[in-house]
Amino acid sequence: MAKYKIVHYLNQFFGGIGGEDKADYKPAIQEGKVGPGLALSAALGEDYEIVATVICGDNYFGENLDEATDAIIEMVKGYAPDVFVAGPAFNAGRYGVACGTICKAVEERLGIPVITAEYEENPGVDMFRKDLIIVKTGDSAATLRKSMPNLAALVKKLATGAEVLGPEEEGYHERGIRVNYFAEERGSERAIQMLVKKMKGEEFDTDLPMPKFDRVDPAAPIADITKAKIALVTSGGIVPQGNPDHIESSNATKFGVYSIEGMDEMSPDDFTTIHGGYDRQFVMKNPNLVIPLDVMREMEKDGEFGELANYFCSTTGTGTATGSAAKFGDAIGKKLVENHVDGVILVST
Amino acid sequence: MVKGIERYGLPVVHMATVVPISLTIGANRIIPGVGIPYPLGDPTQGEVDSKKIRKSMVRRALKALQTPVEEQTVFE
Numbered sequence: 404m405a406k407y408k409i410v411h412y413l414n415q416f417f418g419g420i421g422g423e424d425k426a427d428y429k430p431a432i433q434e435g436k437v438g439p440g441l442a443l444s445a446a447l448g449e450d451y452e453i454v455a456t457v458i459c460g461d462n463y464f465g466e467n468l469d470e471a472t473d474a475i476i477e478m479v480k481g482y483a484p485d486v487f488v489a490g491p492a493f494n495a496g497r498y499g500v501a502c503g504t505i506c507k508a509v510e511e512r513l514g515i516p517v518i519t520a521e522y523e524e525n526p527g528v529d530m531f532r533k534d535l536i537i538v539k540t541g542d543s544a545a546t547l548r549k550s551m552p553n554l555a556a557l558v559k560k561l562a563t564g565a566e567v568l569g570p571e572e573e574g575y576h577e578r579g580i581r582v583n584y585f586a587e588e589r590g591s592e593r594a595i596q597m598l599v600k601k602m603k604g605e606e607f608d609t610d611l612p613m614p615k616f617d618r619v620d621p622a623a624p625i626a627d628i629t630k631a632k633i634a635l636v637t638s639g640g641i642v643p644q645g646n647p648d649h650i651e652s653s654n655a656t657k658f659g660v661y662s663i664e665g666m667d668e669m670s671p672d673d674f675t676t677i678h679g680g681y682d683r684q685f686v687m688k689n690p691n692l693v694i695p696l697d698v699m700r701e702m703e704k705d706g707e708f709g710e711l712a713n714y715f716c717s718t719t720g721t722g723t724a725t726g727s728a729a730k731f732g733d734a735i736g737k738k739l740v741e742n743h744v745d746g747v748i749l750v751s752t
Numbered sequence: 753m754v755k756g757i758e759r760y761g762l763p764v765v766h767m768a769t770v771v772p773i774s775l776t777i778g779a780n781r782i783i784p785g786v787g788i789p790y791p792l793g794d795p796t797q798g799e800v801d802s803k804k805i806r807k808s809m810v811r812r813a814l815k816a817l818q819t820p821v822e823e824q825t826v827f828e
Contacts, residue, residue, distance in 0.1 A: 732756015
């Protein structure tokens with residue numbers, strides 16, 4: 404019997420090309436399995452073969468979404484795989500978004516079943532959960548082996564056309580899809596059971612979960628920019644040399660507030676970046692690339708806006724829990740309002 | 753972070769390179785960055801041009817802060 408063919412997508416790191424310094428690596432395809440493909444192949448068994456692996460740098464993909472997608476589609480097409488697998492991306496944000504984007508494109512344009520795997524806080528999950536099956540993983544590559552059985556089981560189902568059950572049974576992220584089925588108990592009985600559990604203060608599963616909308620209405624615009632006080636905030640990990648607050652280079656638990664009073668620009672002698680998620684060489688040489696103090700001072704002098712707040716707020720946005728980021732935002736917002744700031748420029752790397 | 757700040761009624765312009773992420777997290781005013789390792793400017797074009805790019809982007813950011821928006825808007 405011919406084996407089922409898999410094409411696997413990896414980023415530059417898992418593909419063994421290199422770290423952040425190689426994140427601009429252009430998409431390339433090679434025969435056979437690479438890195439996590441070995442574990443996937445072992446979990447799939449001998450009826451399945453990873454015929455080729457596409458490797459692309461996370462920055463290249465993020466900055467050239469259309470070109471990268473087109474190029475990879477062409478590469479995958481030639482192998483006519485039975486299933487296309489991307490990742491797992493764990494909690495790597497750019498990688499997760501790349502996995503989701505390329506999976507969606509392969510499914511839509513080539514009609515090939517696709518699957519990826521990510522941690523629940525990866526932004527790729529919310530972006531693509533409605534379009535794709537995204538297997539649940541832990542937040543780091545240490546959970547690779549644990550996530551393989553679920554991933555492999557679903558790859559097999561996709562390859563053979565077997566029925567994919569619900570997210571809880573199969574271990575993937577909920578997609579918001581309703582499937583009709585005959586329940587053993589009718590609605591009125593289920594409702595009474597839920598009500599009784601609720602009255603007892605017990606956990607119960609609702610038949611109709613409400614969607615969670617976490618959106619904030621756009622704030623009103625600044626009416627008179629010439630009188631407005633503007634503040635700079637960043638997730639790019641800019642800190643004074645020596646990182647006095649010991650802000651973490653990944654999964655930050657705090658943010659810092661740093662004075663720029665009397666400074667005309669961000670000098671690399673005074674500031675650096677400790678962000679662990681991008682190639683820092685450019686920003687270490689010129690921190691104005693993230694905190695645009697040089698041009699803002701010129702514009703302030705020229706009256707293009709009222710005044711610049713005399714500090715900036717900074718944290719690291721890589722691998723940082725969304726719950727932490729929400730807390731930072733709340734604390735920063737409170738401080739800015741107290742200091743009569745009228746508008747905020749928030750720069751992310 | 754963007755939402756946490758904007759909840760206080762302050763307009764926030766998010767300057768970010770990967771715009772789809774910015775849309776997912778719920779930023780309302782978005783300006784695409786130049787590149788992940790250099791969002792504001794392009795050092796590969798030399799410091800003078802890089803700074804010019806930065807200035808025009810910050811100008812666009814100030815304009816975005818003065819623009820009423822009803823929904824998530826990318827200011828290209």
